[in-house]
Amino acid sequence: MRDTFRSVVRMAREKSGYETGGFDIMKQFQKKQLKKQKKKKTASGVSLKKEMKDHLKKTFGADVEDFDMEAAIYWYANDYHGGQASDLYSILSTSEFKPGPTHHGVKDEGDMAEKMYKNLEKEYGKS
DSSP states (O other): OOOHHHHHHHHHHHHOOOOOHHHHHHHHHHHHHHHHHHHHHHHHHHHHHHHHHHHHHHHOTOOHHHHHHHHHHHHHHHOOOOOOSSHHHHHHHHOOOOOOTTOSGGGSOOHHHHHHHHHHHHHHHOO
């Protein structure tokens, strides 16, 4: 464990140029790594959402309601995300769609949103 810490400290010094104590370097290095990971997750979540929207527009027509698409994608992400590190969780947490207090699933959103949700299940799976 000590060797791992030393190697991380050495690597952090080389990458960042910091000359403070080992603990401070480790903290600064971890913060940088977390920022990179968050940017990466957000970018991949955004691209997955765009891919889903494009798929739904292709399947249901270009004039489909944004509200129905947002609802279907939100509930799909809610039901199938794999935890905070997943792209679907990123979609869920950044979604502009916020269900009402009496809405507990896609069935509460209407027929078109439910059809889109089922299409997302068919296209992207039930995982």
